[in-house]
Amino acid sequence: MNTKHGxxxxxxxxxxxxxxxxxxxxxxxxRHGGVSxxxxxxxxxxxNNGDSQEAVRENLSRVKAALGLDRLVSCRQVHGDTVxxxxxxxIEQSGDYSPVIAAPPGDALVTNLRGVGLxxxxxxxxxVFLVDPVHGVIANIHCGWRGTVKGLAAKVVRTLxxxxxxxxxxxxxxxxxxxxxCCAEFRSYRDxxxxxxxxxxxxxxxxxxxAISESQLLGAGLLAQNIEIAHRCTVCESRDFFSYRGExxxxxxxxxxxxxxxxxxxxxx
Numbered sequence: 533m534n535t536k537h538g539x540x541x542x543x544x545x546x547x548x549x550x551x552x553x554x555x556x557x558x559x560x561x562x563r564h565g566g567v568s569x570x571x572x573x574x575x576x577x578x579x580n581n582g583d584s585q586e587a588v589r590e591n592l593s594r595v596k597a598a599l600g601l602d603r604l605v606s607c608r609q610v611h612g613d614t615v616x617x618x619x620x621x622x623i624e625q626s627g628d629y630s631p632v633i634a635a636p637p638g639d640a641l642v643t644n645l646r647g648v649g650l651x652x653x654x655x656x657x658x659x660v661f662l663v664d665p666v667h668g669v670i671a672n673i674h675c676g677w678r679g680t681v682k683g684l685a686a687k688v689v690r691t692l693x694x695x696x697x698x699x700x701x702x703x704x705x706x707x708x709x710x711x712x713x714c715c716a717e718f719r720s721y722r723d724x725x726x727x728x729x730x731x732x733x734x735x736x737x738x739x740x741x742x743a744i745s746e747s748q749l750l751g752a753g754l755l756a757q758n759i760e761i762a763h764r765c766t767v768c769e770s771r772d773f774f775s776y777r778g779e780x781x782x783x784x785x786x787x788x789x790x791x792x793x794x795x796x797x798x799x800x801x
Contacts, residue, residue: 541565542575542594547706549760550789553665557599557649558789560659560708560762562772566591568783576774576783578653579629580608583783593631595651595786602647602793607635609653609674613682614638615691618648639674640688644696647793651786655774656766658745659708659787660685664698670789677718680744681726689752700753705760708787709773712765713740 542565550558566575567590572583575591596604605618605626616622616638627634632651635641641650650672652659657676662685664670671688673679685705692698713734718724721737732740732747742761749759766773766785774783 542598544598545709545762547661547760547762549704549758550661550663550706553663553704555646555792556663556665556670556789557601557792558661559599559787561595561598561786561788563774563783563785564772566594571779571781572783575786577651577786578784581784582781589631592786595788596631596649599649599788599790600792601649601788601790603633604631604649604651604788605633605635605641605643606651606653607641608637609639610637611674611676611678612637612639613679613684613687615640615642615684615688617691617695618643618645618650620645623648639679639684640671640691642669642671642688642691642695644669644791646791649788649790651788653784654708654710654766654787655776655782655784656711656778658710658741660745660749661704661706661708661787661789662688662692663704663789664692664696664702665704666702667696667698668791669696669698670791672787672789675745677716677725677741680741680748681724681729683748685745686748686752689749689754701755701758703754704758705749705754707742707745707759707761709762709764709766709769711741711767711777712763713738713742714765715767715777716741
């Protein structure tokens, strides 16, 4: 992953595989470069965790400006498997909470619109970016363990195939900094996780969800060389990333992907 700084000095990380895709803007932002006070310090983008609404609006404005986006779309994440297609009709029917447009609840956002950033909020959960450079479609997926149990990433791949004629072999996927196998303890895993997950134990009761997500993407038809994993644990690196497991009351990171409005538009400032 590469690190960038933008307007207002937020910091975000980019993936090598996506950086080569023409007209694509993306980033997993760190917790730095915002205005929120502890314990949400400082680039918290969640409105419903106790932070100041004014601070969250400013933080969202900084994220939007850093990537040079016209519109930023998010939704209330519910740890389910609902996929939201973000087209112009969906935007018109969504709530305007400037600087963000709030789609109905769900855990995956898909669009082929230009200048529209898809925002997923994370603090240990994975943000999985999917890009179809052939048909010009992108997705941003909130993969907590519950969504992974539901096979959400594979469901989004099927959505791209059925709605946009994507070919899984053309898709590029990335997995954000998130809960690593070093810290993903599930003491009651026999009740919470399906038996298919049990071989992914890194040590007793600790699971490698990076490998689980990769396995699900491969099972959906993606090629191994088109899957990039950050391999950075948010619990271990809570100085730079928000971690619910590590901190309890804390902020949420912004993971954003978008097609730039104009071909050749420069990402960042």
